[in-house]
Amino acid sequence: MTNSFLNLRIVASIVACLAVSVLVSNVAAQSSPHVFNGRQYEIVDRMTMTWEQARDYAIARGGYLACINSAEEQAFVEGLVSKGSREAYWIGGYRDGSWKWVSNETFTYNNWAPGQPGADTRLAMRRTAWSGPTGNDVTLGHWDDAPNSAAYGFVIEYSGSTRPPAPNIFNGREYEVIEDGVIWTQARDLAIARGGYLVCINSAEEQAFVEGLIKDKSMTGYWLGGYRDGSWKWVSNEIFNYNKWAPGQPATGNRLVLFRTQPANTTAFELGQWFAVQDGNYRFYGFVIEYTRLNP
Numbered sequence: 002m003t004n005s006f007l008n009l010r011i012v013a014s015i016v017a018c019l020a021v022s023v024l025v026s027n028v029a030a031q032s033s034p035h036v037f038n039g040r041q042y043e044i045v046d047r048m049t050m051t052w053e054q055a056r057d058y059a060i061a062r063g064g065y066l067a068c069i070n071s072a073e074e075q076a077f078v079e080g081l082v083s084k085g086s087r088e089a090y091w092i093g094g095y096r097d098g099s100w101k102w103v104s105n106e107t108f109t110y111n112n113w114a115p116g117q118p119g120a121d122t123r124l125a126m127r128r129t130a131w132s133g134p135t136g137n138d139v140t141l142g143h144w145d146d147a148p149n150s151a152a153y154g155f156v157i158e159y160s161g162s163t164r165p166p167a168p169n170i171f172n173g174r175e176y177e178v179i180e181d182g183v184i185w186t187q188a189r190d191l192a193i194a195r196g197g198y199l200v201c202i203n204s205a206e207e208q209a210f211v212e213g214l215i216k217d218k219s220m221t222g223y224w225l226g227g228y229r230d231g232s233w234k235w236v237s238n239e240i241f242n243y244n245k246w247a248p249g250q251p252a253t254g255n256r257l258v259l260f261r262t263q264p265a266n267t268t269a270f271e272l273g274q275w276f277a278v279q280d281g282n283y284r285f286y287g288f289v290i291e292y293t294r295l296n297p
């Protein structure tokens with residue numbers, strides 16, 4: 002092998018590496034199923050909400066209910082909706098005299114189903130087929146007006162400079178930290194309403210992951226899905242076989258809290274230790290939701 006041949010090979014492999022990295026970054030930018038025309042979209046499938054709840058949830062995440070301004074955007078959102086499991090998905094159209102978008106963009110493009118809109122005031126995109134009031138076929142992607150109270154999934158659009166919060170994924174499950182001071186039974190019910198359950202910790206690895214999620218947050222502690230009913234149980238019905246009890250725990254309480262900061266009158270505290278507490282009147286605790294069902 003001559004030096005010049007070696008040099009050629011080095012140059013060739015550098016070129017090949019560059020070509021591969023350009024290809025990889027292009028694939029990453031273009032093949033994301035959630036990016037269209039420089040904007041990110043998120044389909045929320047694991048829970049349903051009324052239109053107004055979905056509108057507020059989208060804003061809380063930094064986006065807005067998707068506003069569809071072209072046949073191309075319609076085709077893209079329809080592709081997301083086709084991966085869902087709900088009959089219909091809220092988008093950002095509403096009637097206030099005339100039809101409007103929550104983004105204040107002009108309501109020009111439409112994809113109304115035959116015979117629509119009727120008399121309702123909120124806009125949904127159908128996933129499942131429906132015969133419609135006049136017997137006309139309503140199919141995937143068609144728009145249908147519906148009452149605010151309908152329980153549908155929804156699609157969030159983020160403007161070009163905004164990105165949805167990255168999901169916290171461990172071992173194929175998603176976790177979400179909620180910084181609301183609530184009692185255990187409220188936290189349990191809120192988690193279910195969002196399509197998950199209070200986190201149930203089954204291994205040292207999962208414990209470490211949850212500790213990483215809460216260590217820079219603000220609440221004193223976080224409710225877990227553990228409760229005492231004779232013995233300790235998980236709301237998921239998984240076997241309660243891993244634990245990280247603080248020294249002297251569990252004492253008399255019947256609900257499980259993972260502490261971020263040291264409780265009064267305790268020693269040898271470490272981040273993430275578990276304490277048994279009584280439910281009720283504890284407003285210093287947020288909670289962590291575990292989802293087995295990921296949004297598409």
Ligand SMILES: [Ca+2]
Pocket residue numbers: 067068069070074158
């Ligand atoms: Ca749009």
Ligand SMILES: [Ca+2]
Pocket residue numbers: 200201202203207291
């Ligand atoms: Ca778990």
